Amino acid sequence: MADKRVNWFKYAAPQTFYLLAGRAVPWFAIAAVVLTAAGLYLGLWAAPTDAQQGDAYRIIFVHVPAAWMSMVVYLAMAFWAAIGLIFNSRLSSMLANALAPTGAWMTFLALWTGALWGKPTWGAWWVWDARLTSELVLLFLYIGYMALHAAIDDARRADRSAALVAIVGVVNVPIIYFSVQWWNTLHQGASVSLTKAPSMAPPMLIGMLVMSLAFWMYCFAMALARVRTIILERERHTAWVRKTLAVA
Amino acid sequence: MTDAPSPSLPAAGMLQAMRGLVARDLRLALRRRADPLSVLVFFVLVASLFPLGVGPEPELLRTMGPGVVFVAALLAAMLSLGRLFADDYQDGTLEQLLLSACPLPLLVTAKILAHWISSGLLLALVSPLLALQFDLGAAATGVLLLALLVVTPLLSLIGAVGAALTVGVRGAAVLMPLLILPLCVPALIFGTAAVEASRTGMETMGHFSLLGAFLVLALVGAPWATATALRIALE
Amino acid sequence: MNGSGWSDFLAMGGYGLYVWGSFGMCVLVLALEIGMLSARRRAALQPDDADVIDNTGVGA
Numbered sequence: 001m002a003d004k005r006v007n008w009f010k011y012a013a014p015q016t017f018y019l020l021a022g023r024a025v026p027w028f029a030i031a032a033v034v035l036t037a038a039g040l041y042l043g044l045w046a047a048p049t050d051a052q053q054g055d056a057y058r059i060i061f062v063h064v065p066a067a068w069m070s071m072v073v074y075l076a077m078a079f080w081a082a083i084g085l086i087f088n089s090r091l092s093s094m095l096a097n098a099l100a101p102t103g104a105w106m107t108f109l110a111l112w113t114g115a116l117w118g119k120p121t122w123g124a125w126w127v128w129d130a131r132l133t134s135e136l137v138l139l140f141l142y143i144g145y146m147a148l149h150a151a152i153d154d155a156r157r158a159d160r161s162a163a164l165v166a167i168v169g170v171v172n173v174p175i176i177y178f179s180v181q182w183w184n185t186l187h188q189g190a191s192v193s194l195t196k197a198p199s200m201a202p203p204m205l206i207g208m209l210v211m212s213l214a215f216w217m218y219c220f221a222m223a224l225a226r227v228r229t230i231i232l233e234r235e236r237h238t239a240w241v242r243k244t245l246a247v248a
Numbered sequence: 249m250t251d252a253p254s255p256s257l258p259a260a261g262m263l264q265a266m267r268g269l270v271a272r273d274l275r276l277a278l279r280r281r282a283d284p285l286s287v288l289v290f291f292v293l294v295a296s297l298f299p300l301g302v303g304p305e306p307e308l309l310r311t312m313g314p315g316v317v318f319v320a321a322l323l324a325a326m327l328s329l330g331r332l333f334a335d336d337y338q339d340g341t342l343e344q345l346l347l348s349a350c351p352l353p354l355l356v357t358a359k360i361l362a363h364w365i366s367s368g369l370l371l372a373l374v375s376p377l378l379a380l381q382f383d384l385g386a387a388a389t390g391v392l393l394l395a396l397l398v399v400t401p402l403l404s405l406i407g408a409v410g411a412a413l414t415v416g417v418r419g420a421a422v423l424m425p426l427l428i429l430p431l432c433v434p435a436l437i438f439g440t441a442a443v444e445a446s447r448t449g450m451e452t453m454g455h456f457s458l459l460g461a462f463l464v465l466a467l468v469g470a471p472w473a474t475a476t477a478l479r480i481a482l483e
Numbered sequence: 484m485n486g487s488g489w490s491d492f493l494a495m496g497g498y499g500l501y502v503w504g505s506f507g508m509c510v511l512v513l514a515l516e517i518g519m520l521s522a523r524r525r526a527a528l529q530p531d532d533a534d535v536i537d538n539t540g541v542g543a
Contacts, residue, residue, distance in 0.1 A: 055496035179434035
């Protein structure tokens with residue numbers, strides 16, 4: 001009697017996941033391209049010029065999505081790292097490793113675009129705004145995760161140690177954010193929010209949401225593509241990988 | 249390594265184990281006086297570099313002082329944490345600790361306590377000298393001392409997690425601060441804010457309450473995380 | 484957008500440097516990330532020495 005329920009756990013095997021991810025990546029990539037095109041049209045064309053910030057505000061169409069993704073990816077990374085640590089699942093740890101570089105790039109982008117937005121708006125490239133400063137700390141957390149993983153030769157120890165770093169990091173992020181927020185208001189007096197978006201007209205809001213979705217699809221595609229490469233690297237000596245390499 | 253559970257100790261036994269460990273670590277630190285002392289000298293040296301870098305103008309130094317002293321304490325703590333587990337790892341004591349009937353988080357707490365006494369506590373006690381260098385005034389100096397007495401254990405606790413994660417790892421000396429310093433930002437912010445508040449005649453109780461809360465959180469979470477990290481590192 | 488729209492578009496009301504500096508960096512990061520991953524995947528697909536020496540009939 002066949003069991004008709006889907007055995008989701010079979011996807012926890014690197015070999016099955018490799019194939020599944022391989023089929024999924026093109027779809028996410030296409031979605032990313034389409035959404036980006038739509039978002040860019042909305043952001044650079046359709047959305048009106050802002051009364052206070054002029055056309056400089058258009059930077060939010062990449063700054064906000066990048067910042068959101070930097071945080072979402074960190075949460076996802078910590079989640080999969082924790083699963084890998086608790087349930088000893090190799091694939092979960094590989095997924096966490098695949099997410100880290102993408103998240104770090106997003107954080108870098110958020111910082112870069114934040115600085116470029118700050119210069120015309122507030123006169124300086126970096127004014128220690130609370131949210132940007134927290135993004136900077138987040139970048140250090142990503143780099144720490146990747147550096148620790150790279151420094152440990154044994155793959156399992158590297159996975160599990162880095163997972164603990166991610167978990168400790170994710171627990172501390174709210175505390176750090178709160179502290180930096182407080183520090184910023186203390187030293188700047190009035191509640192100045194550097195990257196406060198102008199009151200959003202609908203095309204602006206929709207454009208930002210579309211771009212955020214686009215970035216999300218991109219991050220999915222990159223993480224899944226990267227985990228496939230990690231699987232190939234880690235499972236080099238299994239029969240199925242040898243077959244894949246022979247065909248490639 | 250066997251997974252069989254060790255027979256658990258009664259509470260009195262655990263306390264004895266912890267006391268023994270603290271005494272041992274302190275004795276070892278006393279024998280190697282150069283290690284804690286050089287960390288202390290580093291602390292004073294780093295703090296002294298800042299005026300050399302920015303000029304001796306008194307008001308500027310008074311403003312910078314709390315921040316500089318705290319950052320110097322942070323860096324000195326990072327340096328000292330290298331030896332928290334390294335020596336025991338090398339001579340096999342760490343593996344023995346993992347096999348002990350006493351729960352590992354308790355043993356870790358004992359080691360952190362001993363480590364703090366031979367590093368953080370000394371840093372805090374020396375800080376009034378540095379307060380003098382920056383002309384912080386009597387009240388602010390007192391607050392600096394108290395704040396460091398609360399923050400240095402916090403640094404030892406958080407740092408222990410980093411030290412455990414990087415034990416025996418290539419490049420641990422710089423990797424560990426890389427992991428831990430971002431996590432020390434809240435302590436830095438509120439520690440310096442307390443001293444600043446005292447200097448400008450404002451209330452410091454709020455900052456100390458927060459620092460106290462962080463310390464309690466760390467006391468609960470850090471030994472467990474450190475123990476987990478040690479098991480990951482040694483298994 | 485009308486004829487003079489292009490130069491206006493590029494100028495972005497005087498903020499062209501900042502706006503295109505941002506969008507441009509996005510494109511650059513994209514290219515870098517995809518490029519680095521491609522290189523990594525190509526390296527992973529190379530059969531290494533162990534595969535060649537090993538007598539599985541696969542490799543080289």
